Every structure is written in structure tokens, then in C-alpha cells.
Amino acid sequence: MTDDIYGGIREQIARSRKRERRSTLLATLLPVLIVIALVLVAGSRLMKANAELNGANAKLQTSNAKLMEEKADLDAVVTNLNARIETLENEKTDLQNTLKWVQAESTRPHIQAQITRAIDKSKAETAPKIDLQIAEESQREGVRDLQTDYIKGGYVAPGIENVAKLGAVIPKETEVRYFREEDKEEAAKIAAQLAKEGVxxxxxxxxxxxxxxxxxxxxxxxxxxxxRQSE
Structure with missing residues (x-):
């Protein structure tokens, strides 16, 4: 019986020691497991951060490439503009030299005469024109006064023609004839001026x-x- 008692005590002691070893092992492994878990979490976050950083670097490289292309385009534009400016400066110099030559030449009498003729020709080509057609020779003197007034007013009035002698149909009422729709208003003004002259x-x-x-x-x-009666 004594042996049974001692055997039970030894068994309890063995179980107690076994539990102590387990507790000691668990106490030893738990910090290690926690550290391993923390390392794994940190590693995962680090990998994610590295992936994001790589993506950002890729975008940055793409942006840099685009900026370099735009810079190259702008450099080409600047080069072209500088070349154009240089060309314009040369043209400006040529024009200034030509102007000086023209100014010097224009003081010569024969050049002045040519310039005057050119100006007169240009005015004649662009100035409004009035042809005066009379029905009887008795009208010529009075119409000549009108012709003078038209010329003073800036019109080209080349002459007075007796169209009755040419067999033309004479209107029953004096007409101011025009040929383009946009000249209608000016024709009406000419007619109004004739009315002031009694026509x-x-x-x-x-x-x-x-x-x-x-x-x-x-x-x-x-x-x-x-x-028209001469005043």
C-alpha cells in the first residue's frame, strides 16, 4: 500500500513537471511567435510600399519622358522663331535701304513727274465716273457747269455727248443711270443735286x-x- 502511495505521488510530480515544461516552452515560444508575426506584417507592408514606390517611379519616368519631348518641341519652335526674326530683320534692313533710295530718287524732277502721273492714273481708275448725255446742243453750256461741279466733287466727268445725234432714245424725264445695286443710294443723291439745279x-x-x-x-x-443758269 505504501508503494501505491509513493507511486501516486511520483506520478503527480511527473505530471506537474510536465506541465511546468509546457508552460516554460510556451512562455519561451510566445514572444518568438509574436516577433515572427510582426516581421511578417512589416514585410507585407514593406512589399506593398515598394510596389507603390515602383509605380510612382514608373509614372515619374513617363512624365519626365513627356516633358523631355515637349521641351524638344519648344526648343524647335524657339529655333524657328529666332530664324524668322533674323529673316524679318534682314527684310527690314532691305526695306529701309530701298526707302532711302526711293526718297533720294524721288527728289529728281523726272521721277517726281512719273510719280505724279502714277497718282493721277490711280485716282482716275478708282474715282467714281459720270458720263453726261445731252439731248440737244443747247443744253451743252449749262451741263458744262455741272461737269465742272462734278469734277470738283471728286468725280471723273470725261465729256458731254449729244446722244440724240447718235440716234439714241431720249428719256422723257432726266435719268441718273447706275449699273450696280450698291450704287442706288449714290445715284439718288446725284438726282437730288440735279433737282437743286432745277433739273x-x-x-x-x-x-x-x-x-x-x-x-x-x-x-x-x-x-x-x-x-442751269450761270451765277
Missing amino acids: TAKPVEVKQNGNEKARQFEVWFSRNAKK
Whole structure:
């Protein structure tokens, strides 16, 4: 019986020691396991951070490549602009030299005469024109005064033509004929000016071949048109 008691005590002691070893082992391994878990978590975060960093670096490299391309394009534009500026400067110098030459040459009498003729020709080509058509020779003197007024007003009035002698149909009422729709208002003003001179006139649009220049007019006097009295 004594042996049984001692055997039970030894068994309890063995179990107690076994539990102590387990507790000691667990106490020893737990910190290690915690450290391993922390290392794994930190490693995972580090890998994620590295992936994000690599992505950011890739985007940065792409942006840098685009910036380099844009810089190259801008450099090319600047180069072209500088070349254009240089060309314009050369053209400016040439024009200044030409202007000096023209100014020097224009003081010569024969050059001045040529310039005057060119200016007169240009004015004649661009100035409005009025052709004066009379029905009787008795109207010529009064119409000549009108011709002078038109010339002073900036019109080209080349002459007075007796169209009755050419067999033309004379209108019953004096007409201010125009050939383009945009000249209607000016034709009305010419007719109004004739009315002030005692000649009743009306604007009439005449359809021709469409090649007439702008501001071309013809005044066709009727047979009973009142002559203007010289003042």
C-alpha cells in the first residue's frame, strides 16, 4: 500500500513537471511567435510600399519622358522663331535701304513727274465716273457747269455727248443711270443735286453685262431739261 502511495505521488510530480515544461516552452515560444508575426506584417507592408514606390517611379519616368519631348518641341519652335526674326530683320534692313533710295530718287524732277502721273492714273481708275448725255446742243453750256461741279466733287466727268445725234432714245424725264445695286443710294443723291439745279431727275438701274465697275453713272438729260443758269 505504501508503494501505491509513493507511486501516486511520483506520478503527480511527473505530471506537474510536465506541465511546468509546457508552460516554460510556451512562455519561451510566445514572444518568438509574436516577433515572427510582426516581421511578417512589416514585410507585407514593406512589399506593398515598394510596389507603390515602383509605380510612382514608373509614372515619374513617363512624365519626365513627356516633358523631355515637349521641351524638344519648344526648343524647335524657339529655333524657328529666332530664324524668322533674323529673316524679318534682314527684310527690314532691305526695306529701309530701298526707302532711302526711293526718297533720294524721288527728289529728281523726272521721277517726281512719273510719280505724279502714277497718282493721277490711280485716282482716275478708282474715282467714281459720270458720263453726261445731252439731248440737244443747247443744253451743252449749262451741263458744262455741272461737269465742272462734278469734277470738283471728286468725280471723273470725261465729256458731254449729244446722244440724240447718235440716234439714241431720249428719256422723257432726266435719268441718273447706275449699273450696280450698291450704287442706288449714290445715284439718288446725284438726282437730288440735279433737282437743286432745277433739273428733275430720277435714278434708274440699268442691267448690263455685269462687268461695270462700281460707282459708274450716266446722266441722260431729257429734251425739256432746264438749263442751269450761270451765277
